[in-house]
Amino acid sequence: QVQLVESGGGLVQAGDSLRLSCAASGRTFSSSGMGWFRQAPGKEREFVAAIGWSGSSTYYAGSVKGRFTISRDKAKNTAYLQMNSLKPEDTAVYYCAARVGVGLSTLQYEYNYWGQGTQVTVSS
Numbered sequence: 001q002v003q004l005v006e007s008g009g010g011l012v013q014a015g016d017s018l019r020l021s022c023a024a025s026g027r028t029f030s031s032s033g034m035g036w037f038r039q040a041p042g043k044e045r046e047f048v049a050a051i052g053w054s055g056s057s058t059y060y061a062g063s064v065k066g067r068f069t070i071s072r073d074k075a076k077n078t079a080y081l082q083m084n085s086l087k088p089e090d091t092a093v094y095y096c097a098a099r100v101g102v103g104l105s106t107l108q109y110e111y112n113y114w115g116q117g118t119q120v121t122v123s124s
Contacts, residue, residue, distance in 0.1 A: 002026035002113050006096045009118030012086055016122070020081040022096030022115060030074040033104045035111060036081045038092035038120075045095065049081060050104035059104055064090075086122045093117040 008020040022034070035050035049060045049070040058070050069082040079096060097111035105111065 004096050004098060004113055004115035006094065006115045006118040009094060009120045011121045011123065014087055014122055014124050016086050017082070017084045018086065018120060020083065020094055020096075020118060020120075022079040022081075024077045024079075024098060024113075028077055029079075029098045030077070031102055033099045033101055034070075034072060034079045035097045035099070035105065036070060036079075037095045037097060037108060038090075039095070039117075040089075040092040043092075045108065047106040047108070048094070050106060051079065052104040053102040057104055059106060061106075083120070086120075088122045088124045091120060091122050093119050 003025045005023050031053050033052050036048040037045050038048050039045040047061050049068055051058050051070045051072055055072050067085045072079045095117045096115040098113045099111045
């Protein structure tokens with residue numbers, strides 16, 4: 001059974017940092033693109049960041065570019081999202097996703113596996 005488990009969420013103040021982790025089990029995702037999405041209360045889930053299979057290609061939503069960094073550790077079958085200079089508008093449930101394809105994608109329907117989400121709350 002394939003599982004993606006996010007961790008690292010929490011309640012922080014504006015300007016603080018958090019690092020989210022996404023641990024995969026059940027299969028290796030070393031040849032898969034991975035991504036992070038988020039869903040704020042009352043809003044649709046949106047793309048945050050994506051990384052290709054090699055880790056050398058990344059892409060970010062405009063709202064987080066320059067503040068968030070996506071990375072991966074193939075040996076640990078884990079992806080990360082380093083979030084700096086957090087803002088109240090970053091408050092959301094953050095989801096990790098993995099796709100069968102090797103490239104990165106911003107499109108939710110191109111991801112085959114999803115985690116259960118981790119809450120990030122940023123107070124002003």
